[in-house]
Amino acid sequence: MTHASSPELAQARRILREVFGYAEFRPPQDAIIARLLGGGDALVLMPTGGGKSLCYQIPALALPGTAVVISPLIALMEDQIQALRQRGIAAAALHSGIVEQDDLENTLRAGELRILYCAPERLLQERMLRLLRELRISLFAIDEAHCVAQWGHHFRPEYRQLGRLRALFPKVPRIALTATADLSSRAEIQESLALGDAEVFVQSFDRPNIRYQMQQGGNGREALQEFLRGRRGAGIIYCLSRRKVEETASWLQSLGYRAQPYHAGLPAGQRSVHQRDFLNGKTQIMVATIAFGMGIDKPDVRFVAHLNLPKSIEAYYQETGRAGRDGKSAEAWLHYGLQDLLWLRQMIQQSGASSEQQRVEEERLQAMLDLTEEVGCRRQKLLGYFGETLSKPCGNCDNCLQPPPLWDASEAAQMALSAAYRSGQRCGVQHLIDILIGRDTPRVRQAQHHRLQVFGIGRRLPARDWQQVFRHLLARGHLQPQPEGSGLMLHGSSRAILRKEQRIWLRSIAASTCPAEPRKRSWRQ
Known part of the structure; x- marks a missing residue:
């Protein structure tokens, strides 16, 4: 049986109104709930703020027994439990911070708990599995299911073992939920969790209230300061490293912003205080690594800013999705530079991962660059x-709001590739720019690069435009970092550019101050 009866659906609607205070379901919530009430499995892909938690919380209250929710973070569990208890729902969690585990287990055996939250590591312990076999389980909900994806940005290996639940509890319906997964990740989730027979529900990923803005090159702090000017609402700023998080938070504090850092290196108590201050409005801006935000329940975040390039579109989408969950206008702003790209590519090369894993990570980074x-x-x-x-x-x-003016960078790209090749494919970007614009630096002279045919041939272009050219060539993979060292080497795809078979059009760096109608300029202007 995979379809709920009319009385069951009527009860679900009554719970929606009387317990959660909503008049109607938001499609496809009703179809998902009907699937679970009928005993079927479901895979749900729904954007942040789309109402995923109701898809398992309402069946948990409509079905007899206790629902088990697998969640990756203690903070996420505690936030949801607090919200449920405020609605009069008996909910609790089993995790490493629980001292009175025996009392909680007795409460479960007595059937007095409707929803139990548990981390995957705890759920798969033999003691926990024995306890679950004693109980009447209404459903299993696997939240943040993208943690299954082996090459995702929140990978948790224990999630991949949750497919055992199908064999251990064959009659208990299961639902896996995530806010972000591309087609390959969806297939991986279904395979790993043994959800081959699950009905897949995909809500639109479009968040039309979020304005997407991206900015390349230049000084990141200056760009961020300009973006923040006049903005008074709550915001999150993401950085790749803990050091940059700390430095950015201190800098913002010096400018008068109520900002705090958040990363895994801070003491747990301090992280908890910073998160609570952000949720209650005491802190305006949270500067964080990706350690912050999964499942964060703050609907009035007005902007999410990135000071570094995210590793993938999945990471970018999930992080920006924390803005505007209340449906009101919000902004997603990104600034990145050439060093971000070089660092991420080197991280992939030096990760020690298999060649297949590196290939997948490179493809996802390439999609983000595109x-x-x-x-x-x-x-x-x-x-x-x-x-x-x-x-x-x-x-x-x-x-869309300000179509960017473009310039023909084809000849400049040929010069950049030629400079990399003629200097031995062992020089970094700044050294290559020095060659192209004719800077007779000690390092250039020591390497005898002032004698190269390409020395000074690009002096008509300013250094920032050359930065853009190299950034594009790296983004498209025509230039790649040497596996060892900091030099750049040519990829086979660069031949089409050198042979003038492929043209390169780049956006003007000053696009934000240019007229709305795009204009085209030559590299010689």
Whole structure:
């Protein structure tokens, strides 16, 4: 049986109104709940703020027994438990911070708990599995199911073992939920969790209230300060490293912002205080690594900013999705530079991962780079990555609001590739720029690069434009970091550029101050 009866659906609607205070379900919530009430499995892909938790909380209250929710973070469990208890729902969690485990187990055996939260590591312990066999389990909900994806940004190996639940509890319906997964990740989730027979529910990934803006090159702090000017609402700023989180938070405090850092290196108590201060509005801006935010329940975040390039579109989408959960206007702003790209590529090369894993990580980074380089509607590009088509430009991204002027960088790209090749493919970007614009530095002279044919041939372009050219060549993979050292080497794909078979058009760096109508310029201007 995979379809709920009319009385069961009527009870679900009554719970929606009387317990949660909503008049109607938001599609496809009703279909998902009907699937679970009928005993079927479900895989749910729904954007942040789409109402995923109701999809298992309402069946948990409608079905007899205790629902078990597998969640990756203690903070996420505690937030949801507190919200449920405020509605009069008996909910608790079993995790490493629980001291009175015996009392909680007795409460479970007595059937006095409707929803139990548990981390995957605890759930798979033999003691826990024995306890679950004694209970009447109404359903299993696997939250943040993207943690299954082996090459995802929140990978938890224990999640991949949750497929055992099908064999151990064959009659208990299961639901896996995530806010972000591309087609390959969906297939991996279904295979790992033994959800081959599950009905898949995919809500639109479009968050039309979020304005997407991306900015390349220049001083990141200056760009961030300009972005923050006049913005008074709550925001999250993501950085790749703990050190950058600390430095950025201190800098913002010196400017008068109520900002705090959050990363895994802080003491747990301090992280908890900072998170609580952010949730209650005492702190305006949280500066964080990706250790912060999964499942964060703050609907009025007005902006999410990235001071470094995210590793993948999945990471970018999930992090930006924490903005505007209340449906009101919000912004997603990104700034990145050449060093981000070089660092992420080197991280992949030096990770020690298998060649297949490196290939997948490189493909996901490349997709993120393609999004930053996009000159058309960013939302169309973003949704296309998740297999969704937007029929017309969104009108609410930087490219739609102010179409970028373009310049023909084909000849400049040929010069950049030639400089990399003629200098032995062992020089970094700054050294290559020095060669191209004719800077007779001690390092250039020591290497005899002032004698190269390409020395000074690009002096008509300013250094910042050369930075953009190299950034594009690296983003497209025409130049790649040497596996050892800091030099750049040519990839086979660069031949088409050198042979003038492929043209390169780049956005003007000053696009934000240019007229709305795009204009084209030559590299010689």
